[in-house]
Amino acid sequence: MPGQLGQSGEDYLEAVLVISRSGQRVRVTDIAAHLGVTKPSVSAALSSLEQKGLVRHERYGEVQLTARGALLAEEMFRRHRLLHEFLRDVVGVPDEVAAGDACRMEHVLSCQTLQRLVRLVEFVRAHDDDESISLRQLGSCLESGDCSRVPAQRGGSSDEAAE
Amino acid sequence: MPGQLGQSGEDYLEAVLVISRSGQRVRVTDIAAHLGVTKPSVSAALSSLEQKGLVRHERYGEVQLTARGALLAEEMFRRHRLLHEFLRDVVGVPDEVAAGDACRMEHVLSCQTLQRLVRLVEFVRAHDDDESISLRQLGSCLESGDCSRVPAQRGGSSDEAAE
DNA sequence: TAACAGAGTTAGACATAGCTAACAATACAG
């Protein structure tokens, strides 16, 4: 759903976001290190992203996300985090495995599935301690979209990962 | 985990398996139709798979999986089916969305995650009707690997999708 | 048995995404 970016473009965009959130300025070298590719690869990718209006990048200068680029990057970031949490906390795989799988899955899932997974994670968080919860309740939570608490309708949740 | 095949090779291998299971003989045209690509693409892919010892394909003849190819193809097929079922029956997305996402996810997940998802699907199948099941129980099923029934240890299940 | 339709292949192009090697710009030391 993200767009016609291809997995690679999405990775670069997300890298720019993550690096800039860490407080550093975003340079070609930083992106290369973050993604484990060479600087020429970054240069090429940035040109392409710039053409698409997703980043600004003056020659030999810093990299910045445009408004559209930031939206996309944030979506990828949310996807990534959600999938990582889902795999670790719901499916129960080790953290590094979850991280690796999340990296690859983030480019591949539909918004509909993502949205459901958000609810699934919320449900498991909210009811981890409950001693008796039926799968029916999980099912209807996934349908209704209110997964933060089961019996009453409290529209309390947040953090959409889709669209 | 499948190997150094790339998503594309895995798709071709799986297509050969699916077509042959449907009772037809497997020709270039059939594979092309099945995957929505052109015949030259199939030709090229088959050469590459033949070089890797995964299919046999005499010029102008039929396509057959080698033993190794069949193993890989069957793994992809199981992955595909599992993910489809997981998305549809556990996550609850519509069938066609599940199908599309499964196609893309099958190339991307680690064996560890796959194995866990197998258990998750088994658990949900086995306990769909139970009125009180705690998430703890789900959690320990995922850990222990016995997800077909919760209280007693009945090692009744089958169908691994990993390794 | 000759011709034709369907199936398969080859050749050549394109897009993506990565690499190395060589070069250019910048920034900082002294």
Next chain:
DNA sequence: CTGTATTGTTAGCTATGTCTAACTCTGTTA
């Protein structure tokens, strides 16, 4: 302000995976 280290870019190559157009095989049928 000059030189060196860091950073960034360019050029050129590779591999994968797809396409179209043109050609070749094969099998059927009249």
